[in-house]
Structure formats: C-alpha cells, structure tokens
Amino acid sequence: MENGHTGKHRVAVIGSGNWGSVASRLLASNTAKLPSFHDEVRMWVFEETLPTGEKLSESINQAHENCKYLPGIKLGTNVIADPDLESAVKDADMLVFVTPHQFVEGICKKLVGKLRPGVEAISLIKGMEVKMEGPCMISKLITDTLGINCCVLMGANIANEIAVEKFSEATIGYREDKEAANRWAKLFTTPYFLVSVVEDIEGVELCGTLKNVVAIAAGFVDGLDMGNNTKAAIMRIGLREMRAFSKLLFPSVRDNTFFESCGVADLITTCLGGRNRRVAEAFARNGGKRVF
C-alpha cells in the first residue's frame, strides 16, 4: 500500500491527550527519519480554551508542546495540531486512533465518506463499547463504521515514561493482514519502544481493556493497606479471570497473548503506576466517597 500523491505514507493521529501526545511525538521522530513516510504527523485536537484564553491547538503549534496533557515535553516541529477532524485526516493513509473509548463512535460517524481509499488504522484505545447486543471491541467499531482494516497496539505503556524515552515494549494485534501489522510495527519501533506483532487482535485488545478492572481492584487493596501479598494475589487471579473472560467472548484468543507486553506486563505496570489504580486508591482512602 502506498499513498498515491507522493509514494510516502502520511500519518494522522486522532486524539491529543496524554498518550495521544506521546504517540504523536514518538511517531514524528520516526517519520522524520524513515524515507517511506511523509515527515509531518497531523494530530487532531479536541479543541479547548486554555485558562490564558489561548486555543489548545494554537498553543501546541506555537510551543510544540501540549501544555495541558503533556507539559514540559517537546513534541517535534513536525507534529501539527489540527482542531478540524476532516482536515486532519484528509491526506492520511495511516490513521492512529487514541481518544478515550467513549468518543470513538461519534468520531467515526463524522469520518464516514471523508477518508482516502485504502486507508489503514490502528487503535491504541484501551476500552470497549458495551451495547445492548453485547460488548463491541473498538477496532471492530472502527472497521464496521469506516470499512477499513484496523490493528491494535497495547502494552505496558504508561505514557509519561515513554515521553522521556524510558524503555517499554508493546504488542500489535492483527487479523490476517500481517503486512499492514508489520508496517505499523516499523512506524512505532524505536530503540526505547520495542514492538512485537501477534495474530490475535481480540486477545491483545481485551488484555488492554480488562487490565483496567484489575488495576481498580489493586488500587482498592492499596487504599485499604492490605499489603503486597494481597495485591499480588489480586493480580494473579485477575490475570486468570482476564483470560477466562476473553476466551468466553472470543474462543480464538490465544494463551500466549497473555505473556506478551499487552498481557501480564501491562497488568503489572497499571497495577503499580497507572491512573486507574490511583483513582481507586484515592476512593478507598476517602472512605468510598468521591474525592473530587
């Protein structure tokens, strides 16, 4: 697959929160170096007005920094913030979805009929839609709404650590199209971000989704000062339940996927340092009442 205009792939990132900004930075460092990609990474920004009165997208383009979601880190001059969704994706043939999961359906509906032919997608979103008919994976939502192939990238990836180039691993899950998955792996791999590829899209995506539930339990354990042994038990039993639940939803899910970065490693990092753990700890320490 090649982009018709220049022969180079063009990347757009849909989302500019903490992980969206870090992913854009990482991708832009690679597109600047790899000859098969156009330098520029367009990053769609859900527009906000900052306390200074400035628009977030303008501030990003001026300072090359997302002062709200990733303060203190330069994104690279080739990351261009764009508050107009249609304009952000119009030339792209590689789309990275990285918004909170609850916004994806609305975004996809706005993109119907607006994409170039042959576009490929990848989802970095850890979550699922729960509909009346049952759970729906985000990659499937993207594929069904837009009629495009969609891989997933999950892993032990606390964004603030990747922002300062601390070593991390990640797992790309794909269905059938290994060539597309390898292209994504090339685009994401850096010396500090090591990506592996597995043919188990549901397994990889469910790991990224379900570990959040276990992390909340781990946060309760911390908030109740129950100790490390109890927390380890929660993580072990949680991993076993993640596997059982995943296989119940998709019998094709592979055991080995739970030993990739997207599985046990993401579970550990989220239960140690993730936001889901933190929020649950704060809730428990506050006697089960809302903190904010």
Ligand SMILES: NC(=O)c1ccc[n+]([C@@H]2O[C@H](COP(=O)([O-])OP(=O)(O)OC[C@H]3O[C@@H](n4cnc5c(N)ncnc54)[C@H](O)[C@@H]3O)[C@@H](O)[C@H]2O)c1
């Ligand atoms: N932060 C991490 O360390 C991390 C790591 C791996 C995966 N993830 C996953 O990445 C996804 C995105 O998380 P994040 O950390 O980049 O976001 P975030 O929680 O830092 O920020 C929220 C984002 O949502 C945007 N937003 C608010 N209202 C919106 C709306 N109505 N429509 C569209 N966007 C809106 C905000 O502008 C902001 O960009 C999540 O699924 C998360 O689980 C996060």
Ligand SMILES: O=P(O)(O)OC[C@H](O)CO
């Ligand atoms: O901060 P959390 O809990 O959303 O977790 C962040 C990442 O998913 C860790 O891999």
